[in-house]
Amino acid sequence: MKTALFFTSLLASTAALAQSGPAAAPSVPAADTYFGVKVDDPYRNLENLQDPAVAAWMKAQSEYTRQTLDAIPGRKGLLDKMVEMDKRKAARVTDLRVADNDRYFYYKSRPQDQQPKLYCRDGYKGQEVLLFDPEGYEAGKVYNINGFSPSPDGSKVSFGISEKGTELGRTLIMDVKTRKLYPEQIPLNRGGGEWLPDNQTLAYLPYNNDDLKDMAARQNTQCRLHRVGTLVAQDQIVFSSQLYPKLGIKPSDYPYAGIDRDTKLAYGFLYSVDRYMNVFYAPSAALTKPNIPWKPLFRPSDEVTNFVTDEQNIYFVTSRNTPRQKLMRMPAARPDVATAEVLVPEAADESINDEQLKTTKDGVYFVRTKNGVGAKLYFVARGSKTVQELKLPRPAGRLELTGKNAQSPDLWVTMGGWTSDRQRYRYTAASRQFTPEPLSSEAQYPEFADLVVEEVMVPSHDGVQVPLSLVYKKGLKRDKAAPTLMIGYGAYSRVMEPTFMPPFLLWAQQGGVLAVPHVRGGGELGEAWHKAGQKTTKPNTWKDLIACAEYLTKNNYTAPGKIAINGGSAGGILIGRAMTERPDLFAVAIPEVGCMNAVRMENSPNGPVNVPEFGTMAKEDEAKALLEMDAYHHLKPGTSYPATLVTAGFNDPRVIAWQPAKFAARLQASNASGKPVLFFTDYEAGHGMGDSRLKQFESIADLMAFGLWQTNADGFQPNKVAAK
Numbered sequence: 151m152k153t154a155l156f157f158t159s160l161l162a163s164t165a166a167l168a169q170s171g172p173a174a175a176p177s178v179p180a181a182d183t184y185f186g187v188k189v190d191d192p193y194r195n196l197e198n199l200q201d202p203a204v205a206a207w208m209k210a211q212s213e214y215t216r217q218t219l220d221a222i223p224g225r226k227g228l229l230d231k232m233v234e235m236d237k238r239k240a241a242r243v244t245d246l247r248v249a250d251n252d253r254y255f256y257y258k259s260r261p262q263d264q265q266p267k268l269y270c271r272d273g274y275k276g277q278e279v280l281l282f283d284p285e286g287y288e289a290g291k292v293y294n295i296n297g298f299s300p301s302p303d304g305s306k307v308s309f310g311i312s313e314k315g316t317e318l319g320r321t322l323i324m325d326v327k328t329r330k331l332y333p334e335q336i337p338l339n340r341g342g343g344e345w346l347p348d349n350q351t352l353a354y355l356p357y358n359n360d361d362l363k364d365m366a367a368r369q370n371t372q373c374r375l376h377r378v379g380t381l382v383a384q385d386q387i388v389f390s391s392q393l394y395p396k397l398g399i400k401p402s403d404y405p406y407a408g409i410d411r412d413t414k415l416a417y418g419f420l421y422s423v424d425r426y427m428n429v430f431y432a433p434s435a436a437l438t439k440p441n442i443p444w445k446p447l448f449r450p451s452d453e454v455t456n457f458v459t460d461e462q463n464i465y466f467v468t469s470r471n472t473p474r475q476k477l478m479r480m481p482a483a484r485p486d487v488a489t490a491e492v493l494v495p496e497a498a499d500e501s502i503n504d505e506q507l508k509t510t511k512d513g514v515y516f517v518r519t520k521n522g523v524g525a526k527l528y529f530v531a532r533g534s535k536t537v538q539e540l541k542l543p544r545p546a547g548r549l550e551l552t553g554k555n556a557q558s559p560d561l562w563v564t565m566g567g568w569t570s571d572r573q574r575y576r577y578t579a580a581s582r583q584f585t586p587e588p589l590s591s592e593a594q595y596p597e598f599a600d601l602v603v604e605e606v607m608v609p610s611h612d613g614v615q616v617p618l619s620l621v622y623k624k625g626l627k628r629d630k631a632a633p634t635l636m637i638g639y640g641a642y643s644r645v646m647e648p649t650f651m652p653p654f655l656l657w658a659q660q661g662g663v664l665a666v667p668h669v670r671g672g673g674e675l676g677e678a679w680h681k682a683g684q685k686t687t688k689p690n691t692w693k694d695l696i697a698c699a700e701y702l703t704k705n706n707y708t709a710p711g712k713i714a715i716n717g718g719s720a721g722g723i724l725i726g727r728a729m730t731e732r733p734d735l736f737a738v739a740i741p742e743v744g745c746m747n748a749v750r751m752e753n754s755p756n757g758p759v760n761v762p763e764f765g766t767m768a769k770e771d772e773a774k775a776l777l778e779m780d781a782y783h784h785l786k787p788g789t790s791y792p793a794t795l796v797t798a799g800f801n802d803p804r805v806i807a808w809q810p811a812k813f814a815a816r817l818q819a820s821n822a823s824g825k826p827v828l829f830f831t832d833y834e835a836g837h838g839m840g841d842s843r844l845k846q847f848e849s850i851a852d853l854m855a856f857g858l859w860q861t862n863a864d865g866f867q868p869n870k871v872a873a874k
Contacts, residue, residue, distance in 0.1 A: 171826075172210035175815035176203045182749075185770045189749065189783060193815045197750070197808045199363065199800075208811060208831050215795075215830040224866040225855035232653045232847040235595065237261040243589035246562070248554045249304030253326070255281075256589065257295070264842035265294045268309060270326060274576075274587055281329060282322075284311055293319070294840035297341025300326075301349040302411070302555075306378065308342035308352055315801045315836025318357060323378055334382050343376075346437075347411035352376045353388075355406050362803045365755050369401045375438065388437055389418050397430065397444060402758035409434045412459040412509075412556050413482035418444055424762035425643055425680070426450035427457070431485065452487050453677070455643075456504040458514070460532070460556040465493065465514055467504040473678030475502040477516060477530075493530060494537050500526070501676035503645070508553040510561055512579045517549045521617040522645040522674030523605055525549040527563060529579075543575065543584045547648025562587065568603050568621050568648045569655065571595075595652060597659050600624045603648075608667075610690070610697040614682075617668040617675075618698045619648070620707070621658045628706035633662040633861035634713045635854070636699060640671030640691040641720035642763055643680035653850045660863070663707050669694035669724065685765045686775045692727040699728075699735050714738035714857035719805055719837065720763075722746050726781025726813065729792055733823075736792045738860045740853050743797055743805050743837055746813035747782040749773070754806040782813045790823035793860040795853070798829075801836040825860065 178195035181188055196204050219225065244266065246256045252273045257266035268282040284293040296317050298309035307326055312319030321336035321343060336343070336354055343354035353375055357367050372390035376382060389407035391399035397420075399405055404421040416437040420428040430444035448454040448466070455475070457466035464482050469475045477494035480486060494502075499520055506517035513531040520526075525548050527540045542549075547567035554560040559579055566572040571593070575584040602624050607615040626632060635657045639646055646666050658664045668674040670690040671683025683691040695715065702708050713736050717725045722744015729739040751757040752767060764779070765772030777783060785791075796814040798807040814829035821827055830852075835841055841849070858866040 171818075172214050173207070174819060175207050175811075177815075177819075184749070184767060184773045184777065187774075187777070189777065191750075192819075193812045196811045196815060197753070199806075199808055204811075207815075208807075208829075211814070211829040212831045212833075215828040218826065218828060219795075219830075219852045219856060221868070222855040222859050222866055223868060224858065224863075225851050227865075228656060228854055229847055229851040231656060232851065233844075235593075235652045236843070236847070238593035238595075240591040242266075242591070245298075246552055246589065247298075247300050248552065248560065249300045250302050250555060250558075251304040252554070253300070253304035255298065255300045255304075255307055259843065264844060265292065265840075268295055268298055268307070270300075270304075270307070279329070281307065281324060281326065282309065287311070292842070296840060299342030299345060299352075301345045302347060303349045305349060306345075308345070310339055310341045312340070312840060314834050315799050315832075315838070315840050316362060317803050317836060317839055318360060318362060321352075321354060323352070332378055334376070334378075334380070336376060336382055344406075344408045346375075346409045347434075350378050352378070353406065353408045355404055362801065363755060363806065365753075367755055368404075369758070371404055373405050373407045386438065388442070394442075394444060402761070403428075404759070407437060409437055410459055412461050413464065415482065416442070417447070418442075422759045422762055423642060424450060425455050425677075426452070427454045429454075429457075447485055448487065454487070455677070456507055458507050458509045458556075460509045465507070465509065466490075467502055467507065467516075469677030472496040474498075474500065474676035475504065477502060477507075477514070493535060494528070501673065501679075503549075506549060506551045508551045508561060509556045510553055510579070511557055511559050515551055515553075515561060517551065519548075519645070519647075519674070521605070521607075522668050522672070523547050523617065523619055523648055525565075525647075527551075540577070540582065544573075566648065566650055568619065569598055569601050569650065571650045595655075598652070598655050601655065601658055606701075608698050608701040611693045612690070614670075614690075614694075616670070616694045616698060618701065619646075619666040619668070621655065621664040622707075623658060623661060626661075626663070626707075630703070630706050630709040630712070632708050632712065633657070633858055633863045634665055634702060634708040635662060635857055636665045636667060636695065636713060636715045638667050638669050638695050638715070638717045638724050639719075639721040640669040640683050640694070640717075640724050642671075643673035643677065645673045653847060653854075657854055657858075660858075660865075662858075662861075662863070663702070665698065665702065667695050667698035669698075671724075684763060685772055688723070688764070688775060688779045689727075692724050692731060695724055695728045696732050696735065699732075703735075710735050711737050712861045714740065714861055716740040716742070716853060716857070718742035718744060720745055722805070722810070723748060723779050723781065727779060727784065729794070730781050730784040730786075733789060733791045738794070738857045739792045740795045740857065741781075741797075741810065741813070742849075742853070743799050743802055744810055744813075745805050746780075746796075747809050748776045748780040749783065750809075751776070754809070756804050756806070782816055785813075785816045785820045787820045788822045789820060791817060791821045791825070791827070792823070793825035793856070794821075794827045795856045796827070796829045797849075798831045799835040799837055800831050800833045804837045807831060828856070 179192045180194035259266040293311040296310045300307045308323045321339045323332040338356040343352040374385040376385045389405045406419045416432045418430040427448045429447040431447040453470040478490045479493040480490035500518035503517040546565035550564040552562040561577045564574045604620040722741040725741040767773045798810040
């Protein structure tokens with residue numbers, strides 16, 4: 151009986167991997183003309199996610215994909231190994247914030263937790279207190295915390311909760327001492343808002359409604375102030391285009407206002423994906439009064455990407471006329487970018503990581519990186535212009551800085567790398583000493599002991615040298631046989647920093663090559679690197695990936711039939727265009743929740759705010775650029791494309807589900823290679839934020855198993871059973 155069951159299971163698995171799949175997508179063609187160019191859109195109807203025919207097709211695709219992926223030999227082994235490795239850490243601590251009273255607030259998750267919980271403790275050695283467990287908050291529902299904010303004095307903490315990946319929900323406020331929630335809840339909000347210095351008032355920016363597929367939900371939003379203990383309906387609107395029409399606030403901008411206690415100024419921010427800050431300032435006392443006298447602090451033309459303050463100065467990073475950025479300083483009493491002084495000039499071969507910029511009572515700390523993979527820590531003392539490099543306890547691929555406030559000397563530095571776990575230190579300026587202060591539990595990973603990291607520079611199509619990070623087993627044979635997983639992004643100046651991720655290292659541990667090409671559009675070599683992969687220069691992004699893949703084949707690491715490429719979100723442009731431009735070079739393509747139909751991006755709720763990064767169809771040069779980066783419109787019938795796994799999150803507030811759906815439908819209709827084209831929509835998820843721990847591992851196991859199957863790796867091939 152056991153033998154019969156075994157062969158029945160084997161036959162079922164083989165059939166799942168071999169069947170032709172569900173019916174083709176319904177097609178109701180449309181066409182548009184952009185500046186004289188006609189563009190056919192055979193699957194425009196898939197943009198109506200409520201259409202029963204569309205819904206039925208997506209459901210059938212997902213069921214077939216789930217069945218196919220589950221049947222891949224080796225997938226369960228990968229998943230089991232990920233879970234086993236995860237259990238080695240008793241606890242993981244992330245997102246630390248330290249209040250003025252030295253109260254630590256942070257997320258912590260244990261192996262048995264599917265969602266991180268919110269904790270606090272008084273000081274590093276204080277007793278830990280569970281503040282909020284999203285899994286036990288409401289019977290029958292599983293929430294996740296999508297952001298939190300402690301009040302400056304540590305007496306209160308506000309945090310947002312949402313479910314099923316929507317990222318939008320409500321904000322709760324807790325009294326930390328009693329652990330009791332205040333009765334009011336702020337609806338239609340993400341995260342915990344931002345506290346004002348009075349520790350009683352919270353600034354927040356709600357959506358207009360909770361329909362994430364409604365274009366109007368996030369247009370013309372308005373910043374409000376909530377005072378703890380009062381009715382939300384009474385909250386005052388303080389910053390919006392309606393209140394201040396002369397400030398040029400666009401409908402897609404997110405206007406946010408708050409008070410900086412150091413400079414005693416109110417700041418009004420206009421947020422979008424544009425890295426260049428658009429900020430106004432006014433006296434702090436004016437924020438709650440009518441007709442705030444806003445003045446410009448930073449305009450986008452100043453190319454300021456971040457700033458911090460102390461009681462006397464405003465310190466800001468700018469890329470204007472300095473591709474690798476410089477740090478400048480101006481007095482808070484008379485802020486004027488035109489007369490600001492250069493505090494730290496541009497470096498020849500390092501770029502400032504503007505996210506890691508902190509002020510303490512001692513001075514300003516900042517991080518520079520070389521090619522995005524080698525990080526160094528620098529310091530400028532108050533009242534000085536001398537830049538000091540601080541010697542780290544060990545080499546670091548990445549650095550993260552945490553401080554308390556500008557009146558405290560406290561600074562914590564977290565270091566990490568591709569094959570080394572994060573380590574947290576307290577830095578003492580007086581003695582220049584780094585003292586270990588771990589918060590997460592330590593764990594050992596002996597299976598990765600023989601992995602090596604190689605950093606190389608690769609000439610791209612135009613001769614520009616592109617950094618490429620490689621992780622593989624020591625002694626790897628250069629015989630073109632190694633399955634290779636290339637993971638890339640290339641947008642928003644985001645740096646693919648060295649990060650220790652045991653699930654992905656399993657690819658290298660099994661004899662493959664894990665490769666991270668630092669393509670243009672990212673920020674690895676400064677803002678010039680970002681601009682070189684943006685809008686009209688976007689083709690450099692996927693051409694850099696192609697060049698890195700060719701380098702790996704020419705140097706015998708791997709071969710075209712062994713390369714899998716993966717990227718998510720804006721990285722969908724990278725993967726989609728690489729596979730459509732060079733389908734012969736890749737065995738597998740896996741765009742996850744990706745932007746695949748760029749010309750229609752502005753027709754989705756999150757599209758308008760992304761215009762600064764990708765462009766608009768309203769301008770001819772940018773429309774042509776969007777069409778060029780549109781993978782959906784570069785699919786050609788009768789072409790042999792790589793095996794492809796396309797994913798979507800039905801509740802995705804960032805990349806609407808019809809973007810990957812249209813690409814998958816057209817790819818299935820165009821593909822002549824006979825290789826599988828799978829499309830999976832997760833109806834319980836969004837863009838990946840808020841996914842349970844197990845769901846995260848399952849997604850990685852899907853990606854890796856599909857890639858190893860289609861690169862012909864041992865242990866992932868279906869058994870061939872002769873049917874009688």
